[in-house]
Amino acid sequence: MSTYLSKRLIYMLVILFAASLLIFCLYALTPGDFISGNIKLTPERKAELREIYGLNKPVLERYGQWMSNAFHGDFGYSLAQQKPVLQLFNEYIWNSFLLAAVSTFLTWVIAVIVGVVSAYKQYSWFDTLVMVAIFAAMSIPSFFIGLFLIKILAVDLKWLPPGGMLTTGSNATGMAYLKEVIHHMTLPVVVMTLLGVGSLTRYFRSNMIDVIKQDYIRTARAKGLKESKVLFTHALRNALLPAITLVGFELPALFGGSLIIEKIFNWPGIGQLYMQSFGLRDYPLLMGFTMFIAILTVIGTLLSDILYHVADPRVRLQ
DSSP states (O other): OHHHHHHHHHHHHHHHHHHHHHHHHHHHTSSOOTTTTOTTSOHHHHHHHHHHTTTTSOHHHHHHHHHHHHHTTOOOEETTTTEEHHHHHHHHHHHHHHHHHHHHHHHHHHHHHHHHHHHHTTTSHHHHHHHHHHHHHHHSOHHHHHHHHIIIIIIISOOSOSSOSSOTTOOOOHHHHHHHHHHHHHHHHHHHHHHHHHHHHHHHHHHHHHHTTSHHHHHHHHTTOOHHHIIIIIIHHHHSTGGGGGHHHHHHHHHHOOHHHHHHTTOOSHHHHHHHHHHHTOHHHHHHHHHHHHHHHHHHHHHHHHHHHHHOTTSOOO
16 A cells, blocks of 8 residues: 555656646746736836736746745735735635535435435336436536526525625624525525536436346345345445545535536635636636646545545555
8 A cells, every 4th residue: 555655646746747837837828917917007017016926037937936936835926816825715715615515415415315216216207207307407507507596596585695605794603604604505505416416316326227236136135134225235335436436526626616606606715716817817826726626636536546445445556
């Protein structure tokens, strides 16, 4: 295991180095930036700012300085927000994490239960309804579902707020603050769950159909075990093994934010900040966030490999 981890860490460092160079060059060589696009600045002030932030230096020299600062926990300074990039991450990323964590938990719970029951009752009316719902959830755009639920639940029925994280002007604290946040996050969580549960349910259903046809499942039934124990103890455990590989993609998704959902519901998350930075050409923030997602991706991939080995010791890590 130690030899494997050592090799993977070296491999990860090489990937991150290549990714950092590609990310920096992509943004650095893009025409224009926040300073040149700001019409309020005089040419003299623009030249002064470019000198202060080193934007008039060669690309490779700027990359070396950026990487040196990144190793010390400094991913740059957002010119548009007038704050360090890491400070902005700390302010916005946990809001996105809250939405993603709750919706991911609900998505996996619903997908596992519905997928198992649908596979057990293959070709029944329940399975047919599930498949119709799956394809409907996968085919309808997220912005349509979001706007439709806002129209019905927020505008017409007034059950839930249409957007935001808190009521405008709210000074709630403690439990009142928690209730207000939960009240506002209900709609975006419902939409994100509906969007994710379709493909994941189909994935679990397919895996379960393959597993319940295996000989050891028939043997377990022949021993007189309860059907619920056969399904959720013997079959589900092996059906979940291929899904462990998806864990590697869940980690960056938890912190990456949902660009469309956060925009529709005006949720103050990192995804919406990321989209605003594109329009403002705030490249330090864009580079820092993209590099952060790259780091989470390689870490998530490593975790999924290790978890797969833990779940199935027959898989050897080499």
